Amino acid sequence: MKGKGRILFVIICFFGFMTNTFAACDYETQVRLATEASNVNVTYEIEREIINANTGQIAPEATDEDVNIDSDYIYQNIIYITIMNITENIYVELIGNDGSSQSIYFNETNEGTLELDGGTGENIITYTVNIRSNDSNCTSDILRTFEFVTPKWNPYSGLMACEGVKEYYCEPYVTYEINMTEGEVLDRASQAKKEETTTPQEEEKKDWWTEWLENNSWFIPTVIGVIVLAGVATTVIIIKRRRSKVI
Secondary structure: OHHHHHHHHHHHHHHHHHHHHHHHOOHHHHHHHHHHHHOOEEEEEEEEEEEEOOOOOEOOOOOHHHOOOOOOEEEEEEEEEEEEOOOOOEEEEEEEOOOOEEEEOHHHOEOOEEEEEOOOOOOOEEEEEEEEEOOOOOOOOEEEEEEEEEOEEOHHHHOHHHOOOOOHHHOOEEOOOOOOOHHHHHHHHHHHHHHHHHHHHHHHHHHHHHHHHHHOOOHHHHHHHHHHHHHHHHHHHHHHHHHHHHO
């Protein structure tokens, strides 16, 4: 009996512990955590920085005047990832398909916002964003998950043929692979420029003529009437001439 009593006591204590644990993570707390998780936002911005070509590091002391052929400073576009609205009750897992992984807590942020270096855009990176509970009364199950993509630099955008062309294959940064050769991009960009220079002129003429006709509704009936009268007059003249020749 003593053995059975001890087992029963352990079972009662275990369920008592579990009850207290889950009771602490009540419905109200779960709703609060879900709301905080829904407010988390991730964005990116591309900024041009001046870096030291020797070290590859940003050079805050350099200005635009320092960037020249003879200096060690060059321009470099950098993708900055910003995560916003992190709270003390939640934390963010940022897992990239490039093998990167990072957990971000509130104490690492500036009032809930953290800016990360997303690289120079050599590859398209898809991040899985997991938002987990950091509340001691609740488990760290995923409260929300979504994907976030950063773009890569499109080398074709630097072609002279792409200047002024707004087609996808000429965009500076893209989130998809451009399955085209440089020659194909040159051909399509050149064709797009031709269409941009000819089509607006044709449309302008067409629009002007259409608008004029709409504002001068008398024109078409008048022209038709003139053509009919001219035809009648011509017929009468021809008949009279034939009669005069017979007489």
